[in-house]
Amino acid sequence: MDAHCPVCDQPMSWVSGHFRCDACHSEYQQTALCPDCQQPLQELKACGAVDYICQNGHGMISKKRVILTYSPYSEG
Ligand SMILES: [Zn+2]
Ligand SMILES: [Zn+2]
Structure with a gap:
């Protein structure tokens, strides 16, 4: 899965959970x-x-429709 930085829009690398x-x-x-x-x-x-499930009654959401957002990672 490609992930792009919300700040500079460069590709990000996956490092142990984030x-x-x-x-x-x-x-x-x-x-x-x-x-x-x-x-x-x-x-x-x-x-x-990975399947995505909405718990507000929208059921299973296709990966193509999921909105991916990125927030600053904090350890712990
Ligand atoms: Zn960046
Ligand atoms: Zn929903």
């Missing part, structure tokens, strides 16, 4: 939002694939 932008030396965590209600989606990981 993304890192080498260009700005910042780390971000990815949040998947429902395109219908903009609420965080539950991630179901199975066999290397």
Whole structure:
């Protein structure tokens, strides 16, 4: 999955559970939002694939429709 830095739009690298932008030396965590209600989606990981489920009644959301946002990563 390609992830781009929300600040400088450069490709970010995946580092043990979060993304890192080498260009700005910042780390971000990815949040998947429902395109219908903009609420965080539950991630179901199975066999290397990820399914996204909206808990507000929108059901399973196609990966193509998921809104991916990046917020500063904080450890802990
Ligand atoms: Zn950046
Ligand atoms: Zn929803």
